[in-house]
Amino acid sequence: MLRVGVIGLGAIGREHLDIYRNLPGVQLTAVADARFPGSDEFGVPSFGSTDALLGSGLVDAVSLCTPDDIHYQDSLSILEAGVHLLLEKPVSTSAEEAENLVKAAESSGLTVMPGHTLRFEPKYLTAHRLVESGHIGDVVHGYVRRNNKTSVADRVKGRTSVTFFLGIHDIDAVTWVAGRRVTAVQAMETTQRTSDGGQAVAVTANLRLDNGGIIQLEAAWGLPDDFPTDIDARLRLVADRGELSIDIHEQGMRAFGDTLGYPVPVAASMYGKTQGALHEELDAFVRAVRGEIPLPITMREGADAVHVATAIDKAIRTGSVEEVTYR
Incomplete structure (x- = not known):
């Protein structure tokens, strides 16, 4: 089973949750959102930050569904933790940050995919x-x-x-x-x-x-x-x-x-x-x-x-x- 998590539980993040629960060979194991630390609403451990989720060791891959303007640092943290990343569009609202993410993704050896639906x-x-x-x-x-x-x-x-x-x-x-x-x-x-x-x-x-x-x-x-x-x-x-x-x-x-x-x-x-x-x-x-x-x-x-x-x-x-x- 591929263990997946979702970071950011707004409208699109909740859609990711529902889909992962329906994919064969996939187990939703953790979520993260500053608004829901410790919540039992999602049926899996809920953390208040990306770093807390990554530190739990519960995920092999994550969807990052936070607001566009705050993707950058969380994306770097996810890659540094050796976790595969689906990054909701746009990858950043900064061209410089986007280029840094390309370099980080290409050197990570991980699967990193922008979410252009x-x-x-x-x-x-x-x-x-x-x-x-x-x-x-x-x-x-x-x-x-x-x-x-x-x-x-x-x-x-x-x-x-x-x-x-x-x-x-x-x-x-x-x-x-x-x-x-x-x-x-x-x-x-x-x-x-x-x-x-x-x-x-x-x-x-x-x-x-x-x-x-x-x-x-x-x-x-x-x-x-x-x-x-x-x-x-x-x-x-x-x-x-x-x-x-x-x-x-x-x-x-x-x-x-x-x-x-x-x-x-x-x-x-x-x-x-x-x-x-x-x-x-x-x-x-x-x-x-x-x-x-x-x-x-x-x-x-x-x-x-x-x-x-x-x-x-x-x-x-x-x-x-x-x-x-x-x-």
Whole structure:
């Protein structure tokens, strides 16, 4: 049995808990969160810090699901303890920290995987394979969009920008699907702010690809909470021999009762067992730890997405076209 722990017991951390409990050959053995030291809520030992959990010797691997801006030191501690790491996206909100994590991961001999869930969503994986096979040719232009509800921004409380919280998904997805790196960006944000006043409600950016193509990115968390689906996300790529597009509303299902809704059935539990993209992500991490499959996404790729997000937020501040610098 692979002994796993979860650090950070917010919304995403609790999803990791449920999934690990359903994975064969995996035993959830410990959790950690400063809010729940010694709690019996989770059915396993609960610690108040990462160091306390690591010191217990109860885990072989962990998911780190703490807020984006505090990933760095805990990630280093986990690797120093010889524990395999699934690190929720983004790997950091600092390009320098991201690069240090790449070095630490590559020298550790451990399985270290960024949690970019769209890589495990069948539509995005199919799009990646279509472009990789040459089916639509070389990408010329397109767009990606990810809009979320105001309650999500309220939950984040100004800790990080919408570029890093939402845009990072699509930065990684579009570069992976297109098979191209971003070389330069220009960007703007709204003057309207989130309820705490700390962040812009929406960001748009133009991304120059290394083949000369251009992609428009939109990231926002201003949808009303009664919007009929939790996320409004789309991707479109136009290439020199074809086109592909993804629209998450196209699930073939809608429901109307007191309100109109577009349920996402692929994310629902099925007969008491977890399924969906996050389930596939965690399962792939476990299989990579066991040496059954190559690592699906590397820390280098996770850090590259951070470099693009950093350039976008810098371009907002400077009003200039910013080159994306990779290591």
